[in-house]
Amino acid sequence: MxxxxxxxxxxxxxxxxxxxxxxxxxxxxxxxxxxxxxxxxxxxxxxxxxxxxxxxxxxxxxxxxxxxxxxxxxxxxxxxxxxxxxxxxxxxxxxxxxxxxxxxxxxxxxxxxxxxxxxxxxxxxxxxxxxxxxxxxxxxxxxxxxxxxTYEKRKYIHLTAVFACNFVNHLFARAKEISDSQEIPFDYFLPLIKETTQKIEILEPKLAQTGPAVRNDERVLKLHEELISDEEQLKIYKIMNESIKKMYEL
Amino acid sequence: MxxxxxxxxxxxxxxxxxxxxxxxxxxxxxxxxxxxxxxxxxxxxxxxxxxxxxxxxxxxxxxxxxxxxxxxxxxxxxxxxxxxxxxxxxxxxxxxxxxxxxxxxxxxxxxxxxxxxxxxxxxxxxxxxxxxxxxxxxxxxxxxxxxxxTYEKRKYIHLTAVFACNFVNHLFARAKEISDSQEIPFDYFLPLIKETTQKIEILEPKLAQTGPAVRNDERVLKLHEELISDEEQLKIYKIMNESIKKMYEL
Structure with missing residues (x-):
């Protein structure tokens, strides 16, 4: 062939x-x-x-x-x-x-x-x-x-991949903006990132959720919003936390 | 001690x-x-x-x-x-x-x-x-x-971690909702997820970006918006794509 x-x-x-x-x-x-x-x-x-x-x-x-x-x-x-x-x-x-x-x-x-x-x-x-x-x-x-x-299914496979890969990479890029702004080496976060993805190989992502939103920790959420000076970062911060709270009905 | x-x-x-x-x-x-x-x-x-x-x-x-x-x-x-x-x-x-x-x-x-x-x-x-x-x-x-x-720096370390870990995990959870809804095993996406995070160990996240938004592929973005039936998923989809476009000045 x-x-x-x-x-x-x-x-x-x-x-x-x-x-x-x-x-x-x-x-x-x-x-x-x-x-x-x-x-x-x-x-x-x-x-x-x-x-x-x-x-x-x-x-x-x-x-x-x-x-x-x-x-x-x-x-x-x-x-x-x-x-x-x-x-x-x-x-x-x-x-x-x-x-x-x-x-x-x-x-x-x-x-x-x-x-x-x-x-x-x-x-x-x-x-x-x-x-x-x-x-x-x-x-x-x-x-x-x-x-x-089928094409019908492939469309959804691609859409899922956009969330699980493209958007995830964009979060890394936005995270790096924040750490760069404070002269914190982004390398510090690589073990955390590795662990975040290794964890879902053995735990459902919904069960693996950690962080202030799923704890409904309003103090930290407010503190973080005050720390963020970039408009795009703030929009993402708010939408993601809202979405986490909705998923866990907080 | x-x-x-x-x-x-x-x-x-x-x-x-x-x-x-x-x-x-x-x-x-x-x-x-x-x-x-x-x-x-x-x-x-x-x-x-x-x-x-x-x-x-x-x-x-x-x-x-x-x-x-x-x-x-x-x-x-x-x-x-x-x-x-x-x-x-x-x-x-x-x-x-x-x-x-x-x-x-x-x-x-x-x-x-x-x-x-x-x-x-x-x-x-x-x-x-x-x-x-x-x-x-x-x-x-x-x-x-x-x-x-210092505490000043630690606050930003924690904020960066929320983007790079907590939000990333939430994207996995939302991605799994989409694949579950079409009976697509989430396991299919694990190699992609692994690669997404391994990539940023050698490439800047900003340079590693792929997907429809960074290609400014309006047809796919519109197609995906039509596929999404969940309100929270759609909000995330739109905000993330807008943010990607802004980062690359598209």
Missing amino acids: KIVIIGSGNVAYHLAKAFQENKIPVSQLFGRNENDLKFISDQLQIPFSTNHLEDADLYLICVSDGSIGEVSKMITKENCLVAHTSGSLPKEILEGNYRKASFYPLQTFSKSKEINYAEIPFFVESEDEQDLELLKNLALKVSEKVMVS | KIVIIGSGNVAYHLAKAFQENKIPVSQLFGRNENDLKFISDQLQIPFSTNHLEDADLYLICVSDGSIGEVSKMITKENCLVAHTSGSLPKEILEGNYRKASFYPLQTFSKSKEINYAEIPFFVESEDEQDLELLKNLALKVSEKVMVS
Whole structure:
């Protein structure tokens, strides 16, 4: 089976790397950004092109949501399978006379951070059983966790991930603003952060909640509001505490 | 040096355990809740009492913020050092004619979750140098990370921890509501969560941000808002995305 990866961003890089580590050959990297393609190509010894899309059995479109439709039109071959890697688009966004599919890795990718691919859940969806088997088997070579998921479900998986990952990272960024403002090294908080996430592997998050809001400690909540000088930080502080109190009916 | 720990909650339990693991003898556990004291006492083989506070050189008050003042009055001894473990109270909250101090471990504690104490940052403060050395040396037997901190700074350390730990855990709880509502196992998200926190050990949180808001992907943001049926989830969703956009000036 000939595989072409389209795109040169974080997802393209990590999928290509995951495939390489698991001895799944990738025939070509295809995209617009020559520098990014060259970087991945150099790292992984996979040929790349910015203008000639090679013939393949499977095309994996790893570009931003807004570009998937346009990019999918470039595949003029008909007897092939095309999958995109977006969490929030149906496979029908793909525009061509080929078989359509979704191949969604649930992870946050940055080029500069190595990842244990075996742990990544993959969610796959296709038009027929045969393609589903193909995508499942492909994902199973990389990861132990491969599931079939409809678009309806995938949307919610992505939404959950936004809360559990994107928003969590933003809280880290806002927390760092506060510690930076007082010249407190952010490193001090890393063991706490590690423990916060390790804890929910054995305890339900709802049972693991600590802090002033769940104790209904009005004195500390008021003290903190007085300490916060940034408007965005204060909005987050208030909304999160209100939400904690509502969850525990305080 | 004779040490008495006052309290029977999560902090009392884990401090007593950290001391025991590092061969620092604790003479007595003292508190109100006999069942909780008995649990810790049985686990760690430390005597406990609910009515007779033993004579000691150092009393560590590990009770909730609201009770520290009251509890501190029970120590009638004068030639001794008394420290509380709160992140958001000055040492002056302690009411007695003894030497006052603060001994603040920056961690989230639950009795059912084991902790690597060597990684916990301890922040200590006292009235004089001699007591400061005593508390620093005590903390250094448990942890590699011991810092001196004023109340002014400790307040901000605690505030930062609320963002980086308490609010993060609440996002996990809200995320789980969403995945539960669609019968998606929350376990699927654990590798993503682990990666989100591992990433900031090597990347600034601001540089590690991913997701629809930082990409300014209005289509996905609108789609997600339509998917969310819970009012609290929606408030968090909107505030967090607004805050992300403001941080990156989108």
